[in-house]
Amino acid sequence: MKLIVGLGNPGKEYENTRHNTGYIFIDSFAKKLNITFDKEKFNGLYAETTINGEKILLVKPLSYMNLSGEVVGKFVNFFKIDINDILVISDDLDLEVGRIRLRSKGSSGGHNGLKNIALHLNTEDFKRLKIGISNNKLIDTKDYVLGKFSKEDKETIEKMKPTIDELLEDFLNLDFDRLMGKYNN
Secondary structure, three states, X not given: XXXXXXXXXXXXXXXXXXXXXXXXHHHHHHHHHOOOOOEEEOOEEEEEEEEOOEEEEXXXXXXXXXXXXXXXXXXXXXXXXXXXXXXXXXXXXXXXXXXXXXXXXXXXXXXXXXXXXXXXXXXXOOEEEEEEOOOXXXXXXXXXXXXXXXXXXXXXXXXXXXXXXXXXXXXXXXXXXXXXXXXXX
């Protein structure tokens, strides 16, 4: 069983904000797979499907970013998901918009959602897909990540969707080292 988690904050006021990048791309992937987030468990919305005989769960925590780990930990424990079969999609301030970085493990880099997931999984050894949102040092970080994308950045994000959809599909089929080699630029 594979678990793909898209990080974000629930609610209309957070739609299309930089911090909801995980939601944006997991929604796109669900649409490609023709599945919907029609189930709720452990304070998370989820969709499930089977690909090549393997169950796939897509999860959007509803707990707000800083408590994402509570939701992820409960899914992992309930479904007995191996740590190697988890991929977390998050925004990353240190990458320019349009850039991505796959990591097999590592620190949270100051990202509170990743930090909370590491806390609840008792390890930093979970795979992550970091998607660049750039950074504006003139704006308080909290205000920046909770801000909306500019028109240009929104267009860039839209153009990335087919590539991220393909990457997520490849995650289900490829060895992670090969996946990193293919997509890390």
